[in-house]
Amino acid sequence: xADIRTLPDAETAPEAPPAPVHATIRREDYRPPxxxxxxxxxxxxxxxxxxxxxxxxxxxxxxxHDRPLRLDGDELTPLNVLANGQxxxxxxxxxxxxxxxxxxxADLETEVEINPAQNTKLMGLYASGGMLCTQxxxxxxxxxxxxxxxxxxxxxxxxxxxxxxQRFPILLTNGNELASGKGEHGRHxxxxxxxxxxxxxxxxxVAGDLKPNxxxxxxxxxxxxxxxxxxxxxxxxxxxxxMASLKAAMAWDEKVYGREYDLDQFNIVAVSDFNMGAMxxxxxxxxxxxxILADPEIATDADFDAIAAVVAHEYFHNWSxxxxxxxxxFQLSLKEGFTVFRDQSFSADMGSAAVKRIExxxxxxxxxxxxxxxxxxxxxxxxxxxxxxxxxTATVYNKGAELIRMFHTVLGPEKFRAGTDLYFDRHDGEAxxxxxxxxxxxxxSGVDLSAFKIWYSQAGTPQVDAxxxxxxxxxxxxxxxxxxxxxTPGQPSKAPMPIPLRTALxxxxxxxxxxxxxLILLDRPEQTVRFEGLDEAPLLSINRGFSAPVVVRAKRKxxxxxxxxxxxxxxxxxxxxxxxxxxxxxxxxxxxxAVDAEPLIRAAGNTLxxxxxxxxxxxxxxxxxxxxxxxERMDVVDPDAIHSSREHLRHALGSALMDDLAKAQAADAxxxxxxxxxxxxxxxxxxxxxxxxxxxxxxxxxxxxxAQFDVADNMTDRQGAxxxxxxxxxxxxxxxxxxxxxxxxxxxxxxxxxFALQAAAQRTDTLxxxxxxxxxxxxxxxxxxxLRALAGTFGVNHWAFNGADGRxxxxxADMIVAADKLNxxxxxxxxxxxxxxxxxxxxxxxxxxxxxxxxxxxxGLSRDVFEQVSKSLA
Ligand code: PHE
Ligand code: ZN
Numbered sequence: 001x002a003d004i005r006t007l008p009d010a011e012t013a014p015e016a017p018p019a020p021v022h023a024t025i026r027r028e029d030y031r032p033p034x035x036x037x038x039x040x041x042x043x044x045x046x047x048x049x050x051x052x053x054x055x056x057x058x059x060x061x062x063x064x065h066d067r068p069l070r071l072d073g074d075e076l077t078p079l080n081v082l083a084n085g086q087x088x089x090x091x092x093x094x095x096x097x098x099x100x101x102x103x104x105x106a107d108l109e110t111e112v113e114i115n116p117a118q119n120t121k122l123m124g125l126y127a128s129g130g131m132l133c134t135q136x137x138x139x140x141x142x143x144x145x146x147x148x149x150x151x152x153x154x155x156x157x158x159x160x161x162x163x164x165x166q167r168f169p170i171l172l173t174n175g176n177e178l179a180s181g182k183g184e185h186g187r188h189x190x191x192x193x194x195x196x197x198x199x200x201x202x203x204x205x206v207a208g209d210l211k212p213n214x215x216x217x218x219x220x221x222x223x224x225x226x227x228x229x230x231x232x233x234x235x236x237x238x239x240x241x242x243m244a245s246l247k248a249a250m251a252w253d254e255k256v257y258g259r260e261y262d263l264d265q266f267n268i269v270a271v272s273d274f275n276m277g278a279m280x281x282x283x284x285x286x287x288x289x290x291x292i293l294a295d296p297e298i299a300t301d302a303d304f305d306a307i308a309a310v311v312a313h314e315y316f317h318n319w320s321x322x323x324x325x326x327x328x329x330f331q332l333s334l335k336e337g338f339t340v341f342r343d344q345s346f347s348a349d350m351g352s353a354a355v356k357r358i359e360x361x362x363x364x365x366x367x368x369x370x371x372x373x374x375x376x377x378x379x380x381x382x383x384x385x386x387x388x389x390x391x392x393t394a395t396v397y398n399k400g401a402e403l404i405r406m407f408h409t410v411l412g413p414e415k416f417r418a419g420t421d422l423y424f425d426r427h428d429g430e431a432x433x434x435x436x437x438x439x440x441x442x443x444x445s446g447v448d449l450s451a452f453k454i455w456y457s458q459a460g461t462p463q464v465d466a467x468x469x470x471x472x473x474x475x476x477x478x479x480x481x482x483x484x485x486x487x488t489p490g491q492p493s494k495a496p497m498p499i500p501l502r503t504a505l506x507x508x509x510x511x512x513x514x515x516x517x518x519l520i521l522l523d524r525p526e527q528t529v530r531f532e533g534l535d536e537a538p539l540l541s542i543n544r545g546f547s548a549p550v551v552v553r554a555k556r557k558x559x560x561x562x563x564x565x566x567x568x569x570x571x572x573x574x575x576x577x578x579x580x581x582x583x584x585x586x587x588x589x590x591x592x593x594a595v596d597a598e599p600l601i602r603a604a605g606n607t608l609x610x611x612x613x614x615x616x617x618x619x620x621x622x623x624x625x626x627x628x629x630x631x632e633r634m635d636v637v638d639p640d641a642i643h644s645s646r647e648h649l650r651h652a653l654g655s656a657l658m659d660d661l662a663k664a665q666a667a668d669a670x671x672x673x674x675x676x677x678x679x680x681x682x683x684x685x686x687x688x689x690x691x692x693x694x695x696x697x698x699x700x701x702x703x704x705x706x707a708q709f710d711v712a713d714n715m716t717d718r719q720g721a722x723x724x725x726x727x728x729x730x731x732x733x734x735x736x737x738x739x740x741x742x743x744x745x746x747x748x749x750x751x752x753x754x755f756a757l758q759a760a761a762q763r764t765d766t767l768x769x770x771x772x773x774x775x776x777x778x779x780x781x782x783x784x785x786x787l788r789a790l791a792g793t794f795g796v797n798h799w800a801f802n803g804a805d806g807r808x809x810x811x812x813a814d815m816i817v818a819a820d821k822l823n824x825x826x827x828x829x830x831x832x833x834x835x836x837x838x839x840x841x842x843x844x845x846x847x848x849x850x851x852x853x854x855x856x857x858x859x860g861l862s863r864d865v866f867e868q869v870s871k872s873l874a
Pocket of ligand 1: 135137138275276277278279280313314317336392
């Protein structure tokens with residue numbers, strides 16, 4: 001009997017050289033798997049403390065070779081290993097179980113015991129709020145059983161679960177239930193089968209005392225699907241929006257992509273301890289509860305929108321990710337970039353497309369641009385990684401989505417759809433690559449897209465310089481374009497990229513479009529585009545709709561931006577002109593130069609008073625760039641100078657536009673339960689206006705905010721009021737925070753907001769408050785949502801985190817070190833704010849660096865944090 005005590009030759013075998021502690025995995029090293037596993041049968045005897053997992057793999061030699069079977073494991077000890085029912089020699093090589101198999105096919109059985117209650121990494125099988133659940137992407141399945149845990153090994157799963165019926169009355173896994181029954185000693189069991197072969201990262205299992213919100217959806221070919229959202233009984237009333245979103249997403253994917261759901265059941269489970277947003281496991285999506293639970297009392301309009309987007313995203317993965325999966329993790333954007341593009345398009349269709357585009361670009365600029373210009377920059381399809389969990393990034397997701405959007409722009413909707421049809425058809429049931437995706441688009445459209453592939457491989461945000469020269473005598477204008485990409489780690493010199501720029505010219509005098517919109521493809525370092533027959537001087541409306549994910553620096557005439565902000569027919573370009581006006585003032589202020597706020601004040605006033613613009617657009621347009629985004633534009637970052645420049649501008653805007661802002665703040669959005677775009681936009685504009693009022697008159701703002709808070713019948717107004725109050729020195733602040741706490745502290749998701757609001761406060765004592773909150777009895781680093789609410793929010797509070805004394809840095813470093821011992825994945829996600837250290841003035845730069853070094857020198861650092869910190873220091 002082979003077990004842990006009879007490790008073959010453990011004493012005599014020559015010691016293998018120690019594998020490097022944190023090895024780098026490279027895309028170019030990809031090799032097809034040595035062994036395939038067409039079938040797997042899993043048998044779980046579930047228990048919070050000791051779960052026994054038996055697995056039987058049908059393994060098949062892949063090609064002619066004599067290499068042994070290698071199964072990944074992570075913190076697993078084999079209790080029993082059998083091949084074809086017989087004892088077999090096996091060995092551990094590091095975490096891998098290695099078995100020499102005779103012949104080309106075998107049944108390989110293993111048995112292990114795992115401890116869900118002690119699984120603080122929340123990868124594999126873990127306990128959360130009395131239930132048991134799994135998270136396997138990217139490499140969590142190897143914490144459940146020995147397996148070739150890589151996405152190009154696809155298997156048919158059959159799963160038996162056995163558990164105490166009282167504690168775990170509901171047993172769920174992928175696919176369809178075949179049978180269930182009662183066992184001895186109060187236990188029960190269920191057996192399921194998933195007919196679709198899938199990689200191990202899509203495996204899921206849930207056991208718990210859950211109640212369903214049930215509904216049905218009839219697919220376009222007339223099949224009825226049973227839908228269920230599983231939550232704790234008390235949360236059932238908060239699942240309506242998620243269910244409505246799911247049904248809308250199912251209908252949308254049929255209409256827009258021709259994709260139909262393929263199983264008889266679709267289950268969603270909400271859990272309160274989750275490393276990410278949600279997970280697309282086949283037929284059994286597991287969600288962070290914050291992306292399921294909502295009613296207007298506890299969730300903001302933004303929360304409602306995020307729920308719809310994430311529910312749709314995970315559902316869309318059923319095709320873009322599950323039916324067609326990824327060959328290796330370097331291809332992650334194949335499923336994520338495409339699926340983000342799909343969920344963005346869905347949300348745009350459900351509400352205001354223009355506002356959705358502005359929000360998506362704001363996220364890209366806040367989260368992805370800094371990534372692309374810092375030490376953690378990587379291509380959409382990375383070339384190497386140490387820990388794949390670190391590559392679930394804004395680059396892979398959001399820049400990846402921009403890449404797909406460019407394909408859509410260049411091909412047009414019909415050819416794009418023909419391309420995705422071909423892609424799904426050609427690769428159904430396969431593990432594909434980014435190249436396969438582009439090939440399908442090319443083959444279906446007849447358009448050569450090869451030049452665009454550089455967007456997959458070259459990191460960094462291109463900068464496009466634009467200037468227009470007009471000759472009134474000939475009515476000719478020359479648009480001179482140039483592009484360059486700054487070096488990024490491992491890529492010192494860059495090649496030109498194809499940049500699709502939707503461009504139009506407006507008349508300087510008339511404001512009318514004098515050259516209608518065209519798609520300019522900038523694909524050389526420098527290019528000139530000629531416009532003829534112009535009878536007035538042109539204004540340049542470029543990168544409309546943000547058609548390319550680039551930074552545009554256009555040489556502008558005196559009042560050009562103001563004119564564009566007023567008359568550009570493209571809402572994004574109009575928004576962009578407002579942002580640029582704000583930047584001009586903000587950057588001048590931060591450099592200590594004279595600030596002319598008048599153009600922005602006039603443009604913002606016109607925007608607020610416009611009868612054509614909807615309130616959601618107005619809110620976006622008058623929102624000033626964040627301090628972190630301003631910092632991105634400075635060569636040497638001085639956070640105090642940026643902060644005071646922004647405060648001055650808020651003051652100038654607030655005082656000049658007080659009447660308009662007060663009117664917008666007082667607007668009636670009707671009932672808090674009204675989630676129409678108009679009601680949501682009105683609420684948004686109300687809180688954005690409140691923020692600007694506070695810039696000019698703290699006492700007035702405090703009074704208005706407290707009143708808004710007190711009468712609110714919805715979380716949007718409440719949180720909007722509080723987010724302004726937290727930064728004020730007014731008695732209303734404490735009163736509102738206390739009232740909020742008393743009323744909501746039993747609701748974990750709302751309590752997260754209470755922590756996050758205070759961590760986001762713009763005040764000199766924010767760090768002290770955060771330190772007090774870190775000692776609050778309801779703070780815990782073990783729950784990812786709570787940790788992110790406090791430490792994650794603080795890390796992106798530019799002014800507070802970058803306090804001159806460096807205590808903010810020390811706090812975040814302490815949090816990273818402490819969290820790393822429990823949950824490396826979540827700890828590593830707190831590191832990026834430190835990556836800016838080279839950009840700061842020397843004192844802060846040194847302080848940040850020394851905290852990075854302190855983390856680096858912590859014994860027993862995880863691979864996750866090691867990678868982020870070492871790359872940040874490099
Ligand atoms: N694949 C998930 C999504 O984007 C994200 C995720 C990654 C969740 C890793 C958990 C772990 O939908
Ligand atoms: Zn995804």
